[in-house]
């Protein structure tokens with residue numbers, strides 16, 4: 594199986610395809626620690642990361658920010674002492690695109706690199 598974090602992202606546009614139910618089911622297997630949540634009618638990938646302290650949580654937040662800027666695809670990140678909550682979805686299409694799963698996989702890799 595190919596490594597999801599190595600997949601390339603497509604540009605976000607309003608006509609980009611939402612992931613189908615079958616694609617979501619397949620892609621979710623590569624990021625099993627992420628929960629699919631519906632927020633204001635839109636599906637999002639959500640994961641809470643636990644880190645040692647505020648400085649580590651901030652360092653991780655910045656790594657996720659760098660991933661986002663590199664792809665022009667941006668999550669919601671909530672930072673607190675020892676915790677970072679990340680949500681990925683595609684605003685332009687109001688739901689989940691394959692990009693969100695790819696960036697969730699890269700977020701997991703950034704977290705794993707810090708352990």
Ligand SMILES: C[C@H](O)[C@H](O)[C@H]1CNC2=NC(N)=NC(=O)C2=N1
Nearest residue numbers: 605665666667668682683684685
């Ligand atoms: C113009 C710019 O590329 C778009 O607004 C991008 C920016 N970042 C984005 N991030 C996310 N998560 N979804 C988007 O649809 C999106 N659109």
